[in-house]
Structures are given as structure tokens and as C-alpha cells.
Amino acid sequence: MAKILITGGAGFIGSNLAHALVKDNDITIIDDLSMGKEENIADIDVTFYHHDVCDSAFMHKLLSENKFDYIYYLAAVSSVADSVVRPLETHRVNQESVVDTLEYIRTEKLPIKKFLFTSSAAVYGNLPDFPKTETSHVDPLTPYAIDKYASERFTIDYGNLYNLPTVAVRFFNVYGPRQNPESPYSGVLSIITECMKNNKPFTLYGDGLQTRDFVYVGDVVNALIKLATETNESTVYNIANGGETTLIDVIRTYEDISGIKLEITYKDSRHGDIKKSKADISKLKNVGFEPQWSLEDGLRNYWKYYSEN
Ligand code: UD2
Numbered sequence: 001m002a003k004i005l006i007t008g009g010a011g012f013i014g015s016n017l018a019h020a021l022v023k024d025n026d027i028t029i030i031d032d033l034s035m036g037k038e039e040n041i042a043d044i045d046v047t048f049y050h051h052d053v054c055d056s057a058f059m060h061k062l063l064s065e066n067k068f069d070y071i072y073y074l075a076a077v078s079s080v081a082d083s084v085v086r087p088l089e090t091h092r093v094n095q096e097s098v099v100d101t102l103e104y105i106r107t108e109k110l111p112i113k114k115f116l117f118t119s120s121a122a123v124y125g126n127l128p129d130f131p132k133t134e135t136s137h138v139d140p141l142t143p144y145a146i147d148k149y150a151s152e153r154f155t156i157d158y159g160n161l162y163n164l165p166t167v168a169v170r171f172f173n174v175y176g177p178r179q180n181p182e183s184p185y186s187g188v189l190s191i192i193t194e195c196m197k198n199n200k201p202f203t204l205y206g207d208g209l210q211t212r213d214f215v216y217v218g219d220v221v222n223a224l225i226k227l228a229t230e231t232n233e234s235t236v237y238n239i240a241n242g243g244e245t246t247l248i249d250v251i252r253t254y255e256d257i258s259g260i261k262l263e264i265t266y267k268d269s270r271h272g273d274i275k276k277s278k279a280d281i282s283k284l285k286n287v288g289f290e291p292q293w294s295l296e297d298g299l300r301n302y303w304k305y306y307s308e309n
Contacts, residue, residue: 159234
């Protein structure tokens, strides 16, 4: 039984992680519910603090009183668009809170087994390198991407400079149950699911031929746990499926699974939208991870979850 802190644990990925870990561990969650929802964790036995990770005094007290074995740092303002509108406020969450936590662990010599930071494929920007490997050039084009990249580097460097056990990951396009569809910048599959459920038209930006590396949240959770518990190097890993699918193909597959025809309204591509995205996941595979969910199986499970909830 390990003591685990999940920041952002009421959110999409954090709550799925909490569900996977709760059986054998003592879980604490801090979440300001800006994107997360209390109902995501209502059915599991965790200690929940509805609080902002930027409250440094609160975080310090939490850390020193609990002596967590593992910290999964998922708290973030996850909307790229929001970071463009509010660069300083989002910087405080997406970078300052992370460095503050690392620094407190270091100066107080907290006996942590692993600090895992969650970054994003956004750090790669729009450069042509393809597929994206962890050694590809980065080109963070927005405050969100800059903060994710900086926090990732801080996480790795706290490992290399001060011997803290740390690791960082870059998420590609994660989808699955509990993803919040409420913002126009929510994951496209959560928006599509919502449209299918409520018979609403879906707005497709671009021609539908843009590709993404969609990864089911169940695989993401397994990868996170493996990296936290079974690796010893302070470094960064892509978390993805390693495949590449066009948006229109995803929609057609999902229509077959749900039996619902999606009404599509086409609009111009979003500013800055990436045409092609795909990850090289050999580094993750080298630590023994193998994705278990094909896109079809993942979509089937996602739809089943919605049909039952
Ligand atoms: C993902 C991340 C983003 C950032 C970025 C870096 C998510 C939810 N977003 O953005 O945070 O890391 O990667 O590259 O993981 N689309 C529509 N209609 C909609 C919504 C989206 O056509 O209502 C399109 C969108 O224009 C894009 C594709 O669907 O071409 C995927 O959109 P997304 O927002 O799910 O993810 P992405 O890759 O743009």
C-alpha cells in the first residue's frame, strides 16, 4: 500500500488513474475543479481536497504531513487557447506550481519514490520531424507549450542535479471515459461522443484528413503506473499508441460502433492546427509497455461507458 498524491485527480486522466490505483493504495487528490468534476471520483474511496495547487502554503503542508511515495502531477490548465488569453495565470499553474513542489521536496528532503510530471505533444509544435521521438526538435508555440516544456525540463533536471527520482511524459491525443467535452478545445472524441449522444451536429475544422495519434486512457494509465514504479532514469517518454489515423476515419469507425450517423458541418481549419501527428513510442516499449487498446476497441469501450452512464 503506497501513499499517492494525484494533482488534478478529478480530471479526465487523473480520475482514471485514481480508479486504477485505489484498490491497493492510499490516494489523495487535489483539484480545483476548473475542468475536473467531483463526480469523476465520487465512487472511489480517496481523500479529496478541492483546492488550487498554486496555494503554495497549502501544498507544503499537504506534502510534509503526508510523505507521499508517489506524486503524479496532472494539475494544469489544459487548454492551449486559454493559455494564449491568460498567459501569466496559466503559467502559474502550468509551471510555477510544479517548480514550487519540486523545490519543496528537495529542500525538505521528502522521501519520495517518484515524481511524475505530465507534459504534452504540444512541445513539438509544427516542425516537420516525423514521427515525433523524444529527441525530435521542440518548438513550443504557445504559453501552454512553453510552460509544459519548461516544467518537463525542471522535472528532469531535478533528477539529474539533485538526485530526486523523477520522470516526465508527453501525452498525445488521449481519449476515453470521463473526458470533459465542455470546451471547444476539449478532446475531439469527447465532443464527438457528446454530439452523437444528443443528436447535435459536429463542427469539423478542416478537411478531416488531419491525422492524430489517438491513445485510449486505459493505456495511458498503465503507462503512467509503469513509468512511476518501474523506471529509474530522469527522462521524458512519449505516451501514445504509435499509430496515425485521419479524423474522418475515426469518425467513420465510431459511427459503425455506435450505430449513429454524425451530422458534420465543415468549417475552415483552426489557426495553428497541426496537419499530421504521430509518435514514435519505442522508448516506452523499451521499458516493457505495449498498448493494449486498438482504436476500435477503445472507441467501443468509450461508447459502452456512455451508454451505461
Ligand atoms: C492536442 C491537445 C492540445 C495540444 C495539441 C498539441 C487535446 C484535447 N488537445 O490538440 O492540448 O497539446 O494537441 O499539438 O488533447 N476538431 C474538430 N472539431 C472540434 C474539435 C476539434 O474538427 O470540435 C479537430 C481539431 O481542429 C484537430 C483535431 O480535431 O484537427 C483534434 O483536435 P483536439 O483538440 O482533440 O486535439 P489537438 O491535436 O488539436
